[in-house]
Amino acid sequence: IVAAATTQTSALYSGGSLGLNLSGSSTGLAGKLGIWDGGKIYPTHQEFAGKNVLMLDGDTILSDHSTHVAGTMIAKGVYAPAKGMSFGASGLIAYNFDNDASEMASKAASLLVSNHSYGIVCGWSYNTSVMPNRWEWYGLPGDTEDYKFGYYSSYAQSFDQIAYNAPYYLVVVAAGNSRGETGPAVGETYYGYQSRTDRMIVNKGARPATISSNNGFDVMEAPALAKNVLAVGAINPLPFGPAVAADVSIASFSSIGATDDGRIKPDICGDGVNVISVGTAAADAYVAMSGTSMATPNVSGSVFLLQEYFAQKNSGNFMRAATLKGLVCHTAFDAGNAGPDYIYGWGLLNAAKAAQAITDNGVKSIISENTLAQGQTQTFNVIASGSGPLVATISWTDPAGTPGTVGVVDNPAIKLVNDLDIRISQSNTVFMPYILDPANPAAAATTGDNIRDNIEQVYIANAVPGKSYTISVNHKKTLSSGSQAYSLIVTGAGGKAYCVSAAASTADSKITGVQLANLNYTAAAGCTSYTNNTNLTAVLEQGVTYPLTVSLGSCGGNFNKIVKVFVDFNADGDFEDAGELVATSAVINDNASFSTPILVPSSVAADTYSLMRVVTTETSDPAAVTSCGTYAKGETQDYRVNFVKSTKDAGVVSIINPAITGNCSNATQQITVRLHNYGSAAISTIPVVVTITNPAGTVTTINEIYADAILPGQEQDFTLNTTFNTAAGNNYRITATSNLTGDTQNSNNQAATTVTINPAPVLGALQAVNCVNTNSYLLTGTGDGTVFWYANATDALPFAAGNSVNTIRTPTNNNFYAG
Numbered sequence: 040i041v042a043a044a045t046t047q048t049s050a051l052y053s054g055g056s057l058g059l060n061l062s063g064s065s066t067g068l069a070g071k072l073g074i075w076d077g078g079k080i081y082p083t084h085q086e087f088a089g090k091n092v093l094m095l096d097g098d099t100i101l102s103d104h105s106t107h108v109a110g111t112m113i114a115k116g117v118y119a120p121a122k123g124m125s126f127g128a129s130g131l132i133a134y135n136f137d138n139d140a141s142e143m144a145s146k147a148a149s150l151l152v153s154n155h156s157y158g159i160v161c162g163w164s165y166n167t168s169v170m171p172n173r174w175e176w177y178g179l180p181g182d183t184e185d186y187k188f189g190y191y192s193s194y195a196q197s198f199d200q201i202a203y204n205a206p207y208y209l210v211v212v213a214a215g216n217s218r219g220e221t222g223p224a225v226g227e228t229y230y231g232y233q234s235r236t237d238r239m240i241v242n243k244g245a246r247p248a249t250i251s252s253n254n255g256f257d258v259m260e261a262p263a264l265a266k267n268v269l270a271v272g273a274i275n276p277l278p279f280g281p282a283v284a285a286d287v288s289i290a291s292f293s294s295i296g297a298t299d300d301g302r303i304k305p306d307i308c309g310d311g312v313n314v315i316s317v318g319t320a321a322a323d324a325y326v327a328m329s330g331t332s333m334a335t336p337n338v339s340g341s342v343f344l345l346q347e348y349f350a351q352k353n354s355g356n357f358m359r360a361a362t363l364k365g366l367v368c369h370t371a372f373d374a375g376n377a378g379p380d381y382i383y384g385w386g387l388l389n390a391a392k393a394a395q396a397i398t399d400n401g402v403k404s405i406i407s408e409n410t411l412a413q414g415q416t417q418t419f420n421v422i423a424s425g426s427g428p429l430v431a432t433i434s435w436t437d438p439a440g441t442p443g444t445v446g447v448v449d450n451p452a453i454k455l456v457n458d459l460d461i462r463i464s465q466s467n468t469v470f471m472p473y474i475l476d477p478a479n480p481a482a483a484a485t486t487g488d489n490i491r492d493n494i495e496q497v498y499i500a501n502a503v504p505g506k507s508y509t510i511s512v513n514h515k516k517t518l519s520s521g522s523q524a525y526s527l528i529v530t531g532a533g534g535k536a537y538c539v540s541a542a543a544s545t546a547d548s549k550i551t552g553v554q555l556a557n558l559n560y561t562a563a564a565g566c567t568s569y570t571n572n573t574n575l576t577a578v579l580e581q582g583v584t585y586p587l588t589v590s591l592g593s594c595g596g597n598f599n600k601i602v603k604v605f606v607d608f609n610a611d612g613d614f615e616d617a618g619e620l621v622a623t624s625a626v627i628n629d630n631a632s633f634s635t636p637i638l639v640p641s642s643v644a645a646d647t648y649s650l651m652r653v654v655t656t657e658t659s660d661p662a663a664v665t666s667c668g669t670y671a672k673g674e675t676q677d678y679r680v681n682f683v684k685s686t687k688d689a690g691v692v693s694i695i696n697p698a699i700t701g702n703c704s705n706a707t708q709q710i711t712v713r714l715h716n717y718g719s720a721a722i723s724t725i726p727v728v729v730t731i732t733n734p735a736g737t738v739t740t741i742n743e744i745y746a747d748a749i750l751p752g753q754e755q756d757f758t759l760n761t762t763f764n765t766a767a768g769n770n771y772r773i774t775a776t777s778n779l780t781g782d783t784q785n786s787n788n789q790a791a792t793t794v795t796i797n798p799a800p801v802l803g804a805l806q807a808v809n810c811v812n813t814n815s816y817l818l819t820g821t822g823d824g825t826v827f828w829y830a831n832a833t834d835a836l837p838f839a840a841g842n843s844v845n846t847i848r849t850p851t852n853n854n855f856y857a858g
Contacts, residue, residue, distance in 0.1 A: 040120050042111065042333075045277045045310035047372075048124050048341040050391035051348070057394055061344045062127025063113065067355055072125065072343055073132040073146060073153035074109055074336075075139045078102025080131070081319045086114035086121060091130030096142070098135050101319045107328050108156045109133070110317030111336035112343075120315045121325050124340025125347075140197040147205035151346050151357060154339040155212045155268075156332035159194065161187045161260040162253040163222035166230075174223040175240060176231040176250060179446055184251040186448045188217070188258050189299035191440055195265040199439035202267035202360060206436055206524065209360035210268040211339040213331040214305040215260050219292025221252040235446070256381055256480040257449070259294045259304055266454060266493050267436050269342070269364050270304050273311025273334035274374070274387060282719075282752030287374035287387050293331055296381040299443065300454050301477030301491045305384040307367055308374065309337035341390045342367060349397050349406075359408055362526035365434025366393050366406065368494055369528045378473045378484035378498065385494075396530055399426075405529035409512075411459065412522045416513040419527065424534035425504035425610040425648035432496040433461045433512055435525035451477070455491055457523045458515040463497045465508045472497050490515075503573040503679055504648050505537040505612055535612025537650060538667035540675040542568035548600045548657050550674045551630075552590035555579075555637075555651075558678065566594035569675050576679040577651065580686060582641035582783025587622060588634045589653055598657045599628050600673060603664045606680060608640055610649040614666035626659050641784050645684035652677050688718035689725045689779040690787030692754060696812065697765070697773075697794045703810035703817050704767040704796055710741070711758045712775045716749040717787055723748040726778040731763055733771050739763050765812075767799035800843070805857050807850065818844045818855060829856040 043049040051061040063072070074080075079098040081087070084106065090113060109131055116122030132150065134142050136157050143153065162185040166175050178185035198210055223229050225248045233239040263270040273290040281287050289295070290312050296304035311334030318324035342363055349358050358366070368379075370393040371386035379385050396404040403426045411417060423429045440454035463470040471486040472495040489495045502508065514523065545566045553560045558577040562570070579585065589602050604622040605614035614620070618640065624633040656664045656673040663670070696711035710729055716722050725745040731738040745757040765771065774791040782788070797808060805820035820826050820842060827837035828844060830851055837858075839846055 040122060041276045041278050042310040042314055042337040043122070043124060044280050045274070046337055046341055046388040047280050047391035048344065051344050051394055057391060057398070059348065059394065061347050063125030063340070063343055063347055064127030064129070065347050065350065067350055068151070068343070068347055069129045070132060070149060071151040072112070072128055073150050074105070074112065075134050075136045075143070075153060075155050076102065076105035076108055077157060078105045078135055080109045080133055081106045081317065083322055084317050085117045085322050086110055086317050088115065090115070090128070092133060093130065094133050096134045096138070103319050103326065104156070104332065106319050107316040107326060108154060108332060108336045111314060111333060112154060112340040114317055118325055121317060124337060125343045128343065140194070140201065143210070144201050144204070147201050147208045150208050152209050152211060152339050152343045154336050155210060155262065156335045158213060158215045158260045158263055159187065161185045162217055162251065162258065163220045165220055174229045176222065176229055176243070178231070178250070179235045180232055181235065182448055183249045184448060186446055187260055189264065189297065189449065190261070191264055191298065191300065191443055191454045192261045193442045195261040196439045196442050198262045198265035199267045199437065202265070203436050203438055206359050206361070207357055209342065209363050211335055211342070212263045212265070212268045212270050213335040214263050214270050214272045215258070215294035216292040216330050217253040217258040217260070217294045221254050222246060222250065256295055257297060257299070259296055259298070264298050264304060266302065266440065267360070269338065269367065270306045270384070271331060271335040271338045272305035272308040272383060273331045274308045275312045276310045279753045281372050281387060282750070284374050286752070287372065287383070289382055290329070292329070297475065297477045297480055299450050300452060301475065302454070303379050303381065303384055303475060303492055303494070306364070307338060307371055307385055308383050308387045309334035311337070338388050341388060345390065345393055345397065348394055352397055352400070359436070359524070359526060361434045361436045361524070362406060362408055362528070365432050365494060365526045365528050366396060368434070369430065369432040369496065369530070370396055376483040379475065380484065381475065381480045396528065399533070403530070403533040405527060405532060407527045408524070409527060410522050410524045411512060411514060411518070413518050416511055419510040420507060421510060421529060421532035422507050422534040422536060423502040423504050424532055427531045427646060429463070429499040429502035429508060429531035430496065430529065431461060431463055431510050432494065432528045433459055433525050434494045434528070435459060435523055437493040438519045453491060455493060457518050458490060459495070459523060459525055460488070460513055460515065461495045461497055462511050463499060463508050464511070465506060470497050470499050501574070501576070501679070502531060502648070504534055504610060504650055507536065537612060540569070540652065540654060540667050541669060542671065542673045542675070543669050544568070544672045545594070546672060547593050547595040547598055548655055548673050549592050549594060550589060550653060550655055550676050551592035552588070553653055553676065553678070554588040556585050567674065572676050573650070573679045576681050578681045578683055579639045580683050581639060581643055581645060582685055584636050584638045586634060587637050588632055589655070590632045591627060591655060592630045597629050598672070599626050599659045600655050600657045601626055601659070601661055601664050602633050602653065602655045604637070605652045605654070605666045606637070607649040608643050610644070610647055614652060623661055639682070641786070643682040645682055647682050649680050649682065650677055651680050683719065685718045685782070685784050686720045687722055687779055687781040688716070688784045688787070689722055689777040689782055690715045690717050691775045691777050691790040693790050694773050694775055694792045695756065696758070698811045699792060700795050701809060701811040702765065702794055702796045703808060703813060704765050704799070705813055706764045707762040708765045708812060709758055709762050710773065711756050713754055713756050714745060714749060714777060715754045716751050717784065719751055721748045721750050722779060727757060727759070728776045728778060729759060730774045731771055733769050738771065765796045767796055769796050770794070771796070807855050813845070815845050815847045816850065816855070818846060820857060827858050829858065832856050
């Protein structure tokens, strides 16, 4: 559950925020999910009941690691915290990793996704399979770091070749845990290779200070270094998902890039710390593990659902692997430095945003699969919609590269074979893709000509809604095989050009200034019929009222004029909807200012962009001032607006105690309310009102304050101090409302539930009732006198006596005994 929340995979499930019902159960997915790992998966565990977990290489030794990974991918959820990402999947094609490349090649044509939570041993490794345990160094003698870190080997090459030959098959690989193995202290004994040519492990004596500790950049190993795989790093869990980039923190052990040739690795991150999944101790055993091995199935099981959804929307057709990989990187929740980096890659998997892009395909997003021929340039025209920044990504499965020379540390030779390029242009401005500098791996991404990666992205944060942009894709040099298939993913597109508004004459009346929220514009000298101020952005919060001031002047005489202000609140490319005329002045006949409050509707979509238009027309008739068209004299000015979520937004998610059913009468029934911070800032001191009614009327109203802080995006359970009396056989309607001062979003402030209290037991036959609201059992019955209650049939002494007894004791094998 936590891993699914971290990557927002839970939004794809039934009851999730997207209104979908994905589980991996579609019949077209059968046999298309694979796993290569270190041993046999426990096939008879209750989480795999009814699933076809095929171990195809005869492994007989159960593996905790393999079983745990498989559970994170497909566990049914018998124990809810261990539910797998694709919990409805019919099964797994499973192998151990001993002959992975040849086995993958044989299965590639039939698979969509496979999980590989392993890598070769590099640098320092603590060997627990020998006694006594010891530190071993796998670099070559004489080197201060292991050349295999960042090295494009024949092993990585083989994975690239498999992917190139099977364009619908995405291989998902763990980044490694090398930063968690830093070696012994300097001066302590370590083991390593006998020589650069003799790989026998021998006692090397005291560790020198010169050997790297695996704790910096460039500590990833094959096969995660392959170009065409999706390499996965590990972050710490986020039970409520991320709200801001600072929420995401890399796990201390997770290996980071870059590759020796400077490519972005890892590609993506998932939850890899204390992940609960299936164990092998028993058919109902569970265990928590940490590692990029755990983050990888969080990702692979999630992206399998994206293939399921894409097929549902596209007549059963699946995405190419390059499309899926590009979509995952394009929609990732940014972490660390802005843009891609060598720690988080493109960020944390955001399955919800990826699924939304599939939903919006052809409307506000583009998911397009194309082929670029030798010497060709392909162009695509889009109009920015304001539904976030305008972002375009190309992704392609590149031909396998040439491995570097064995033993050479940090060989920078480029491994990209077909170098495609993406640019976006608007008027005379060309926007370039992200690039990283491997010589300065901690530095933030800049933009320029990407010569290394087979994913390129152009990100236009200040795209103007309604403006047309041209995306171009071409290539350098000669394409291997004469062409290259690639995928294009675009979001923030699908807009509509705004109508033109301007005066016919530049004489006389003009707008000299506009003030709104953070916007404070003063016009230059002179007059114009139209001013494009879309380089200026007013940031407007949902539900907040702002003062607006428009100042007027003239380049000639003073004439009667009227000001109107329009805001496209629903960002549909016009100002014609109800409520989008936000201000109309009286007739103004001098150089004056017009001020008025404007209310931003609570319903505006957060994190979107739109336009505000200010029009002053020389007229005495308000009807003559419109948002579109040409008028005689005056001026039109356009501004960009950014709608953001409310700073203060407390909501009630649910009432979690008492439960809906299974309750017993209780004179001191407590109430627990789950509160959520939907806003952008920490909140505290939240008034909560709980009203309790039954068919006879109001039972009580409770007013209390939740005093502690709740961070953005997080939840807390609030158990009220005041209790109420529940009577046997009654129904109660409980309504909880949050009333935080300054909260303008009222739609999420209230939750309600109806609870049923069990009828009073009829004394007679022995019975035990589980009272979920009191975490106790009600034991009743009559006999020839007082009933004595025992925990076990062989107990000499009872734990309680009486014809009606409450106990917090847990029954042995679901049985109490009476005598």
